[in-house]
Amino acid sequence: MSLDTVVEDIRDEARARADEIRADAEAQAEEITEEAEAEAEAIREERQREVEATIEQEREQKLSSAKLEAKQARLEARRDVLQDVRDAVEDELASLEGERREDLTRTLLEAASTEFDEDDDVSVYGRADDAALLEDLAEEFGYEHAGERDCLGGVVVESETSRVRVNNTFDSLLEDVWEDNLREISDRLFEAQ
Incomplete structure (x- = not known):
């Protein structure tokens, strides 16, 4: 076997090994990319759930606050009506x-x-x-x-x-x-x- 043949075999072997390393690297890169994309998607979904939960919580708080304000307004109106009735009774008593x-x-x-x-x-x-x-x-x-x-x-x-x-x-x-x-x-x- 000649030296050229040995050199060529070594080169072929090196190329094959390089192709194998490159293929492994590409597979690892693909795997890492897929994991990163999956993780990013999971993070995005979690953030979306958190945002939706925050929006729902704020909506509930505003609704609760609006209900409380309405109730307070009704109570105030009732107090005013009761005071008007009491004032009318007092006027009636005073005018007997x-x-x-x-x-x-x-x-x-x-x-x-x-x-x-x-x-x-x-x-x-x-x-x-x-x-x-x-x-x-x-x-x-x-x-x-x-x-x-x-x-x-x-x-x-x-x-x-x-x-x-x-x-x-x-x-x-x-x-x-x-x-x-x-x-x-x-x-x-x-x-x-």
């Missing part, structure tokens, strides 16, 4: 006249009088516009009309000797009735909703 006012005031004074002894010095207070009525009623009960109180009507009756004060004003009675019946009032006003 004649026998109706006299009967109610007498009834309130009678109820208060049960708290006092016969020998107590009792003072009666009430609305300035009711001064004449209160003077007459106080005299009927043997009490003294002692002045004004800022109220819608009714009486505040007190005695320093027994240290008792009874607030039987329209305002205090309205407050008690209002508090005791607020749920029912609200239900009646808003039952259609």
Whole structure:
């Protein structure tokens, strides 16, 4: 075998080995590329799921916030309506006249009088516009009309000797009735909703 043949065999063998190494390298490169592409696709899909989850969470938060605002607006409207009703009742009480006012005031004074002894010095207070009525009623009960109180009507009756004060004003009675019946009032006003 000649030297040229040996050199040629070595070259062929080297070329074959180089082709084999190149093919392995290309296969590895292809495998690495496929793995990288698969990993990139997985990362892209994960990011897309995260973005969709974030969007859904933000949508839910905005929806929840909008519902809360709507509920607060409804409650505020209800409070306004209830306040309007209360104001109308107060106006109605303040505008009572004649026998109706006299009967109610007498009834309130009678109820208060049960708290006092016969020998107590009792003072009666009430609305300035009711001064004449209160003077007459106080005299009927043997009490003294002692002045004004800022109220819608009714009486505040007190005695320093027994240290008792009874607030039987329209305002205090309205407050008690209002508090005791607020749920029912609200239900009646808003039952259609």
